[in-house]
Amino acid sequence: MLKCNKKQEEEVKKICEVFEKNVRPITIIEYEKILNWMKQSSSDLIILAIEEVSKRNIKNTMYIDTYLKLVKDIKMERC
Numbered sequence: 001m002l003k004c005n006k007k008q009e010e011e012v013k014k015i016c017e018v019f020e021k022n023v024r025p026i027t028i029i030e031y032e033k034i035l036n037w038m039k040q041s042s043s044d045l046i047i048l049a050i051e052e053v054s055k056r057n058i059k060n061t062m063y064i065d066t067y068l069k070l071v072k073d074i075k076m077e078r079c
Contacts, residue, residue, distance in 0.1 A: 011043035018047045022054035023061075033061050041068050 015034050016026050026034075037046050049067040053060075 008038070012038065015043055015046050015050070018050050022050050023059050030061055033065070037065070037068055040072065045071060 012034060015038075016031065019026055019030065019034065034046065041049075045068065046064075049064050049071070053063045053067055
């Protein structure tokens with residue numbers, strides 16, 4: 001489990017709210033995925049990924065995960 005400071009707790013809460021608004025009520029497993037995403041990506045990027053995937057009416061965390069990985073790969077290619 002990720003140890004969070006106050007700012008990180010607020011970011012997790014915001015991400016969870018966006019997830020629940022756009023996808024479905026969050027499960028424990030999805031909550032843990034969000035914590036793992038936060039180790040690799042900013043909260044703004046995670047929120048963007050959730051919103052972009054949900055615009056396509058996709059309600060699967062695997063697609064959000066793939067979106068985040070693609071963005072990371074694109075960033076690495078630009079370096």
